[in-house]
Amino acid sequence: MRTITFSQATLEAMQEEMRRDPMVFVYGEDIVRQGGIFGQFKGLPEEFGDRIRDVPISETAIVGAALGAALTGTRPVADMHFADFISVAFDEVVNQIAKNRYMFGGQANIPLVIRAPDGISNQAAAQHSQSVEGWLQNVPGLIIVTPSSPATAKGLLKSAIRQNDPVIFFEHKVLYPQKGPVPEEEFLTPIGKAEVRKPGKDVTIVTYSIMVQKCEAAAMELEKEGISVEVIDLLTLKPLDMQTLVDSVKKTHRCVVVHEAVVTGGLGAEIASQCCA
Amino acid sequence: MPFQKREFPNAFANLPKEKALALLETMVRIRAFESRVEELFLNRKIPGFVHLYIGEEAIASGVMAHLNKDDSITSTHRGHGHAIAKGARIDRMMAELYGKKTGYCKGKGGSMHIADFSVGMLGANGVVGGGYNIAVGAGISARIKKTDQVAVCFFGDGASNRGTFHEALNLAAVWKLPVLFVNENNQWASTTPTSFATSAVHIADRAKGYGIEGYTVDGNNVIEVYNAASALIEAARKGKGPAILECLTYRIKGHYVGDPERYRTKEEVQKHFTENDPIIRFSAYLKEKGMLDDAGLEAMKAAAVREVAAGEKFAEDSPYPDKEEALDDLFSFSPKEFPEVVR
Numbered sequence: 001m002r003t004i005t006f007s008q009a010t011l012e013a014m015q016e017e018m019r020r021d022p023m024v025f026v027y028g029e030d031i032v033r034q035g036g037i038f039g040q041f042k043g044l045p046e047e048f049g050d051r052i053r054d055v056p057i058s059e060t061a062i063v064g065a066a067l068g069a070a071l072t073g074t075r076p077v078a079d080m081h082f083a084d085f086i087s088v089a090f091d092e093v094v095n096q097i098a099k100n101r102y103m104f105g106g107q108a109n110i111p112l113v114i115r116a117p118d119g120i121s122n123q124a125a126a127q128h129s130q131s132v133e134g135w136l137q138n139v140p141g142l143i144i145v146t147p148s149s150p151a152t153a154k155g156l157l158k159s160a161i162r163q164n165d166p167v168i169f170f171e172h173k174v175l176y177p178q179k180g181p182v183p184e185e186e187f188l189t190p191i192g193k194a195e196v197r198k199p200g201k202d203v204t205i206v207t208y209s210i211m212v213q214k215c216e217a218a219a220m221e222l223e224k225e226g227i228s229v230e231v232i233d234l235l236t237l238k239p240l241d242m243q244t245l246v247d248s249v250k251k252t253h254r255c256v257v258v259h260e261a262v263v264t265g266g267l268g269a270e271i272a273s274q275c276c277a
Numbered sequence: 278m279p280f281q282k283r284e285f286p287n288a289f290a291n292l293p294k295e296k297a298l299a300l301l302e303t304m305v306r307i308r309a310f311e312s313r314v315e316e317l318f319l320n321r322k323i324p325g326f327v328h329l330y331i332g333e334e335a336i337a338s339g340v341m342a343h344l345n346k347d348d349s350i351t352s353t354h355r356g357h358g359h360a361i362a363k364g365a366r367i368d369r370m371m372a373e374l375y376g377k378k379t380g381y382c383k384g385k386g387g388s389m390h391i392a393d394f395s396v397g398m399l400g401a402n403g404v405v406g407g408g409y410n411i412a413v414g415a416g417i418s419a420r421i422k423k424t425d426q427v428a429v430c431f432f433g434d435g436a437s438n439r440g441t442f443h444e445a446l447n448l449a450a451v452w453k454l455p456v457l458f459v460n461e462n463n464q465w466a467s468t469t470p471t472s473f474a475t476s477a478v479h480i481a482d483r484a485k486g487y488g489i490e491g492y493t494v495d496g497n498n499v500i501e502v503y504n505a506a507s508a509l510i511e512a513a514r515k516g517k518g519p520a521i522l523e524c525l526t527y528r529i530k531g532h533y534v535g536d537p538e539r540y541r542t543k544e545e546v547q548k549h550f551t552e553n554d555p556i557i558r559f560s561a562y563l564k565e566k567g568m569l570d571d572a573g574l575e576a577m578k579a580a581a582v583r584e585v586a587a588g589e590k591f592a593e594d595s596p597y598p599d600k601e602e603a604l605d606d607l608f609s610f611s612p613k614e615f616p617e618v619v620r
Contacts, residue, residue, distance in 0.1 A: 022421075023421065023422070025421050050420070050421075051421065055448065056444070056447055056448055056451060058444035058447065058448055059444075060410060060440065060441050060444050061410050061413060061441075061444035061445055061447075061448045063410075064407075064409070064410025064411055064413070064414065064441065064444075064445070065410045065411070065413040065414035065417055065445075065448065066414060067410070067411050067414055068349070068351070068399070068410065068411035068412060068413060068414020068415040068416075068417070068418065068428070069414035069415070069417050069418040069421070070414070071349075071394065071399055071411070071414070071415070072349055072399075072414070072415045072418040072419075072426075073418060073422060074417075074418040074421045074422065076414070076417075091404055091407065091441075092407075092410065095403070095404050095407065096402075096404070096407055096411065100400075101606055101607065101608065101609075102385060102606050102607045103382060103385060103386045103390045104381075104382045104385075104386055104390060104392045104394070104400055105380070105381065105382035105383035105384075105385055105386065105606055106383070106605065106606030107381070107382070107392060107393075107394040107395070108394050109609055140607055141607055141608070143608075163609075164609035165608045165609050165610075192614075
């Protein structure tokens with residue numbers, strides 16, 4: 001199979017979905033002139049003209065307008081530049097987007113994607129390094145996905161764009177230049193389904209995003225010591241695929257949750273408590 | 278204080294009699310709805326928080342007369358009047374206020390989230406200043422779809438102090454989006470007077486900062502509102518970009534039904550109601566022009582009261598949502614597919 005970078009994989013997803021549906025458009029800060037901080041939008045302006053646009057530094061406008069556009073028949077993709085900046089548009093995400101369908105009795109679909117590059121990279125300090133999924137895990141009405149490889153990046157982004165609900169797409173910054181196998185033919189990665197990356201019988205490691213590859217490496221080390229590790233890549237953080245987790249833990253009787261985000265009040269606590277329940 | 282005046286073309290003068298009367302009828306229907314809603318809330322028939330549009334009806338009526346069904350509006354917490362003027366049904370609105378299953382939001386939104394997306398009313402909003410960017414998004418989508426749709430964002434004087442105002446106005450201006458920002462300056466942001474909280478003398482003055490047009494009109498004169506909205510909506514539709522239309526009005530009722538209103542005098546309120554009621558003013562004008570008589574006005578008011586009564590009966594007779602429906606409509610898929618999603 002050919003190998004491409006994570007960044008190229010997201011670009012292919014955008015190209016394919018924008019070709020498929022003229023109602024898909026994308027806007028964000030510095031995505032046209034710069035091509036995105038990680039080059040993940042390069043080439044889109046030449047092909048799609050006004051359907052990709054640079055916007056003023058106005059996160060509440062970017063995110064709030066995505067909702068208005070989604071309610072009126074288009075499928076916006078809003079790029080947050082850095083996931084940390086979602087905080088600037090917190091009302092838009094939490095009170096406007098997430099609650100819209102429920103509060104208005106399901107009057108409209110809300111097909112929008114918020115792309116949010118997250119995670120620690122390049123010693124960028126505390127405002128450009130966060131994994132903020134915990135902020136949003138507590139908000140009913142959102143779907144949250146986070147790929148761990150070029151293939152899952154492409155498949156999940158395509159699924160997210162086709163989803164008729166708001167999807168937060170966390171993409172780890174360290175993953176962008178990494179290469180991996182991605183099929184040439186079209187494919188979708190299902191939302192709501194975790195993947196068993198490596199089967200094992202002694203302990204289950206539940207993880208996602210950048211930590212998947214680290215956990216796989218750790219699992220290989222542990223194999224040498226005779227410990228058989230099952231590695232589960234969540235891929236979708238909300239809704240959690242508890243069935244796959246529970247099936248695994250029933251088998252191994254042990255569970256370790258690994259993520260880059262802060263320890264308290266996040267996915268680790270959530271998964272631990274749900275596995276015990 | 279003087280404000281930026283512009284003589285808008287008198288589009289109203291070209292209206293046939295029945296369209297002129299329709300402007301009044303919309304105002305009368307809003308008044309009838311709001312008056313009964315106030316009573317029903319005080320009688321504990323309607324739960325939640327209710328904010329009334331009484332005294333401001335000329336704005337919704339005069340603006341909405343220029344919008345097509347597929348044009349969008351975003352509204353405020355004081356949104357009943359906008360919904361009625363945009364074409365929402367009074368019976369389903371009343372059912373929603375009651376929290377009944379037959380309401381527009383299946384009883385899950387209530388007064389502060391009244392909406393009828395099918396007529397382009399994209400929702401009242403419980404967060405002050407939450408509607409600007411939704412309207413901007415509707416403007417962007419008109420561009421993507423290549424239609425001549427426009428979006429109108431209604432907002433209060435208090436909301437003009439939100440940061441969202443700045444981001445929305447700037448983005449709409451740099452992209453020349455087809456959005457009209459209609460300010461309903463009713464002098465009060467909850468308990469705080471506009472003069473205390475707002476640096477600009479007139480909210481329309483803030484348009485200068487965005488390089489767009491901004492005008493202030495007498496929001497209790499439906500003819501002034503109609504003429505200004507006609508010109509500005511037409512311009513937005515033709516790609517000339519956004520504008521601010523500030524409509525000066527007065528909030529006759531408290532911030533919410535039940536507000537003890539300790540921050541202002543009864544005399545102040547009464548003075549506005551007796552001297553500046555938009556319905557009295559416009560019906561007097563129509564009578565003077567021979568388009569309306571006392572009997573006609575009374576018949577119009579009686580029909581509105583009957584429509585509201587029928588809506589009330591519809592609401593009373595409708596069931597509450599079932600417990601099993603509590604989590605419906607959180608997503609496009611059923612919660613049964615993903616039980617974890619609603620935990």
